[in-house]
Amino acid sequence: MPELPIPIPPLPTLHESVFMAIALLTVVGAFLVVAARNLFHNALGLALTFFGVAGVYFVAEAEFVGVAQVLVYVGAISTLITFAIMLTRGMMYGATSPLNRQAGTAAIIAATVFVVMAGLLGSLPWPVAEEPIVDGQIVIANLGVGFVTEFVVAFLLLAVLLLVALAGAIVLAQDRK
Amino acid sequence: MTWSEALTQLQLALGAPEELAWLAEAIAYFIGAFVLVNLSLVLALILIWITRKVVSRIQDRIGPNRVGPFGLFQTVADALKLLSKEDITPANADKIAYALAPIFSVFPVLMTVAVITFAPNFVGVDLNIGVLYLVALGSIGIMAALMAGWSSNNKYALLAGFRVVAQLLSYEIPMVLAMLAPVLLVGTMRTQELANAQSLYIGPVNLGLGWFVFLLPGAFLIYFIAALAESEQTPFDLLEAESELIAGFHIEYSGMRFAMFFLAQFLNTFFLGAIAVMLFLGSWQGPFADQIPLLGPIYFLAKVFFMYVVVQWIRGTFPRVRIDQMMSFAWKVLVPLVLFLILAQMILMKLPWPANFGWVGYLLILAANLGAVAVVLRVLGKHIRTEEVRTKRAFEPKSLIGVMAPVSPAGD
Numbered sequence: 001m002p003e004l005p006i007p008i009p010p011l012p013t014l015h016e017s018v019f020m021a022i023a024l025l026t027v028v029g030a031f032l033v034v035a036a037r038n039l040f041h042n043a044l045g046l047a048l049t050f051f052g053v054a055g056v057y058f059v060a061e062a063e064f065v066g067v068a069q070v071l072v073y074v075g076a077i078s079t080l081i082t083f084a085i086m087l088t089r090g091m092m093y094g095a096t097s098p099l100n101r102q103a104g105t106a107a108i109i110a111a112t113v114f115v116v117m118a119g120l121l122g123s124l125p126w127p128v129a130e131e132p133i134v135d136g137q138i139v140i141a142n143l144g145v146g147f148v149t150e151f152v153v154a155f156l157l158l159a160v161l162l163l164v165a166l167a168g169a170i171v172l173a174q175d176r177k
Numbered sequence: 178m179t180w181s182e183a184l185t186q187l188q189l190a191l192g193a194p195e196e197l198a199w200l201a202e203a204i205a206y207f208i209g210a211f212v213l214v215n216l217s218l219v220l221a222l223i224l225i226w227i228t229r230k231v232v233s234r235i236q237d238r239i240g241p242n243r244v245g246p247f248g249l250f251q252t253v254a255d256a257l258k259l260l261s262k263e264d265i266t267p268a269n270a271d272k273i274a275y276a277l278a279p280i281f282s283v284f285p286v287l288m289t290v291a292v293i294t295f296a297p298n299f300v301g302v303d304l305n306i307g308v309l310y311l312v313a314l315g316s317i318g319i320m321a322a323l324m325a326g327w328s329s330n331n332k333y334a335l336l337a338g339f340r341v342v343a344q345l346l347s348y349e350i351p352m353v354l355a356m357l358a359p360v361l362l363v364g365t366m367r368t369q370e371l372a373n374a375q376s377l378y379i380g381p382v383n384l385g386l387g388w389f390v391f392l393l394p395g396a397f398l399i400y401f402i403a404a405l406a407e408s409e410q411t412p413f414d415l416l417e418a419e420s421e422l423i424a425g426f427h428i429e430y431s432g433m434r435f436a437m438f439f440l441a442q443f444l445n446t447f448f449l450g451a452i453a454v455m456l457f458l459g460s461w462q463g464p465f466a467d468q469i470p471l472l473g474p475i476y477f478l479a480k481v482f483f484m485y486v487v488v489q490w491i492r493g494t495f496p497r498v499r500i501d502q503m504m505s506f507a508w509k510v511l512v513p514l515v516l517f518l519i520l521a522q523m524i525l526m527k528l529p530w531p532a533n534f535g536w537v538g539y540l541l542i543l544a545a546n547l548g549a550v551a552v553v554l555r556v557l558g559k560h561i562r563t564e565e566v567r568t569k570r571a572f573e574p575k576s577l578i579g580v581m582a583p584v585s586p587a588g589d
Contacts, residue, residue, distance in 0.1 A: 064306050067309045082323050
């Protein structure tokens with residue numbers, strides 16, 4: 001085989017190309033959340049972003065987190081947000097501008113958060129698994145055991161929080177006789 | 178992954194470089210997904226035919242019998258008709274969401290097929306979170322209904338969209354918790370392992386009758402009722418009320434887009450039946466399924482089609498419930514019942530059993546299941562009956578209250 005004068009950069013592997021497609025989807029969704037002029041489209045963009053993040057988890061072979069992401073964020077949170085938008089009078093139809101007088105403050109906060117996160121994520125020594133996890137079953141089982149042993153207090157506190165929210169919703173929705 | 182390995186071998190034999198091995202794997206997965214998804218789409222044609230035939234027989238009619246043998250090609254003709262119909266988009270509809278909603282309603286249903294265990298070694302992907310994956314897919318359909326209802330720019334569609342979300346969200350809770358019961362028993366969410374666990378050995382012979390429905394009849398009943406509501410079938414089809422009203426959230430849709438919502442509904446009914454078979458009815462297990470591998474898929478499909486026919490039987494015989502009855506049934510009967518069942522099962526499984534105590538343990542779980550159903554229904558039944566009288570009053574015209582004789586507390 002004759003030597004090429006300019007080395008061709010290696011093609012992205014299947015894994016990398018799938019990751020790129022999903023990352024692009026996530027970023028487009030995130031952009032829609034901010035830029036779309038219709039509030040309902042913002043909510044749909046958010047759902048798209050959640051899907052993209054779930055896809056990133058799948059690419060990273062964290063199926064459990066990915067599925068939990070779809071279940072909680074796409075299934076519950078997006079529906080809740082859409083409901084809230086739909087029940088708010090005058091917000092459903094018509095355009096809203098993404099720019100208002102808080103735009104400057106929001107930009108500063110967003111930039112600060114980005115710088116801090118980027119610095120933090122860039123400087124962290126990420127642990128890399130020696131070999132691919134073959135049996136994800138054990139990871140999930142450990143997670144479940146962890147919830148009821150090591151992190152039982154946090155788990156119970158979250159459960160109590162949800163119970164309080166549920167009771168509060170019932171009190172708010174009750175018939176007032 | 179024997180299939181992709183075979184393709185890789187073929188590719189190497191043809192002289193392709195080693196670096197392109199991923200391509201073979203990608204192609205193998207693509208072909209597998211393509212075949213499974215297209216088979217499910219063809220399946221929908223058969224399902225619609227079965228529905229028509231079963232419901233016709235119940236109503237003492239013959240049903241479709243003109244197109245093809247036994248009217249088998251009637252659905253094909255209908256599909257062609259729908260394809261040739263005009264595709265109408267309402268003037269002020271939200272174009273993007275309006276176009277996306279039918280797609281979003283079909284795709285989670287088709288994704289289900291990935292983890293369905295047709296035979297001992299025949300499953301798309303044996304995900305280690307198989308059952309959770311099914312649950313997650315179920316929650317995507319809600320978003321599609323909401324999108325369709327909102328983007329049609331029709332207040333009736335929007336109201337129906339709200340109702341659909343209320344129904345699906347409410348019945349998702351008892352359904353998911355009922356699915357938890359067999360998962361807890363086996364300790365895995367892999368669909369294939371769940372299938373393997375439902376074997377019954379007498380000596381060395383696998384009778385294949387250790388179905389969880391014999392062990393957890395209460396959980397199966399709750400799953401079945403909740404699945405009926407999730408697939409919007411009678412008696413929970415008030416969102417659509419095909420026989421009396423116009424359709425609900427998809428009222429503005431026409432032609433093939435409308436057909437896609439129907440496709441999603443029929444396939445969803447079938448796949449929820451398939452999940453019932455995987456979790457409770459022994460999957461591909463049956464007598465001699467181990468000796469004759471071909472019996473596996475036959476048993477599986479026979480059970481799933483049986484479930485489907487039962488659902489159509491219910492469709493042909495049951496009256497429709499009212500929306501307040503439907504919601505209070507989910508929250509006041511099914512949710513407490515299933516929580517009680519799961520709790521009883523967990524406590525029984527965590528008791529310090531001596532080793533080799535299997536049979537007694539299983540019998541106790543069965544007893545707890547039946548006992549829990551009996552106790553909860555007894556306690557709730559009394560409460561529901563008084564509640565029923567109250568809601569009945571609330572639905573009467575205001576002018577009549579006080580004029581009519583008081584309803585006896587025994588109900589009807």
